[in-house]
Amino acid sequence: MVNVNGTLVVTTEATISHANRGLNYGDAVFETIRVSAGKVLFWEDHYFRLMASMRILRMEIPMSFTPEYLEQQVLDTVATVEASNNAIRVKIVVWRDEGGTYTPDTNNVSFYISASVLENAFYTFNDDAYEVELFKDHFVTSGLLSTLKSNNRIINVLGSIYAKENGYANCLLLNEKKQVIEALNGNLFLVNGYKIKTPPLSDGCLNGILRKQIISILGQLPDYILEESAVSPFELQKADEIFITNTIIGIQPISKYRKKEYANKVAKELLQKLNVKARLG
Known part of the structure; x- marks a missing residue:
């Protein structure tokens, strides 16, 4: 399942509009996060980088976007994924709401959160040829x-x-x-x-x-x-x-x-x- 604006939706039913600004103009930012054993690693750094990115792109940050709210949205999404080692890759994408062309009609935003299984609970050393x-x-x-x-x-x-x-x-x-x-x-x-x-x-x-x-x-x-x-x-x-x-x-x-x-x-x-x-x- 994926989390769309705080609502968990079956992945196959999660769609976006043809007018989505992230799709049409790349008017979006994202965070890729590792969750291990129910803990969001380096969450504070991820949160503040996301907020800073939104400010730089002149997006309106919703009052609800507190660290506690977004972390809970991440954990709610992770809870829908079965992983025997409890290692999850999470992606948060935030985009400016549709409307306008290069000049947007609004600076309000929407978001989705997706999650997928990782192989290892914590970081492992890979010394294969690279x-x-x-x-x-x-x-x-x-x-x-x-x-x-x-x-x-x-x-x-x-x-x-x-x-x-x-x-x-x-x-x-x-x-x-x-x-x-x-x-x-x-x-x-x-x-x-x-x-x-x-x-x-x-x-x-x-x-x-x-x-x-x-x-x-x-x-x-x-x-x-x-x-x-x-x-x-x-x-x-x-x-x-x-x-x-x-x-x-x-x-x-x-x-x-x-x-x-x-x-x-x-x-x-x-x-x-x-x-x-x-x-x-």
């Missing part, structure tokens, strides 16, 4: 809008098709300045000895929830220094490790980029600390 390549056909524009989880993800779609057609596990995206900003499905971290580097939000990378958690964890580890600065494609082959973070997979180490193969020691260490934080947070 080769990536740069996707250079199109570029992400640096700036605030690119940091949002909006429905404008066509570059990610095209990059995913390119990766599939060429046998890569993932691709890395560039901005208009030819700086590496992220993977198709998550934020990027480069490891050089004790130095760890991630692109800044100003370069156009997603304001990721797991990005924030990893930065927080690294801030508590005296053995590492974190740097948020632009990443050149030439730096990729100089790194000791490169890994991707997102809410669903946690941390995915990259094993190969072109002729360079990478270790995964730091990624494995951080994943253990991330799981502890997810359980306690």
Whole structure:
């Protein structure tokens, strides 16, 4: 079942209008969330990112959209899914109500929540071969809008098709300045000895929830220094490790980029600390 504006509806009966603004103009934002054993992981961060995204897009935030209300809507939706390991992937989509063309008739919003089963209750380490390549056909524009989880993800779609057609596990995206900003499905971290580097939000990378958690964890580890600065494609082959973070997979180490193969020691260490934080947070 899916949750449409607070009402649980059988999936096959949940439809949208041909005039839906998310469909017609990409006038929508979304959150992808992991729920484990009935706990919404990093809910506060997800909630405030969703509210911030709605404000940036000039959407009217309903008075009912409190953290408690939306969390309960998530849990109500999760309760309709049978999962033996209690691990659920949840997606919340919020769109501006229909009416108008580029100029909307209203800034009021509607939402739906869907849920599906995940394999593992918490984040697991995947050290299988994971080769990536740069996707250079199109570029992400640096700036605030690119940091949002909006429905404008066509570059990610095209990059995913390119990766599939060429046998890569993932691709890395560039901005208009030819700086590496992220993977198709998550934020990027480069490891050089004790130095760890991630692109800044100003370069156009997603304001990721797991990005924030990893930065927080690294801030508590005296053995590492974190740097948020632009990443050149030439730096990729100089790194000791490169890994991707997102809410669903946690941390995915990259094993190969072109002729360079990478270790995964730091990624494995951080994943253990991330799981502890997810359980306690």
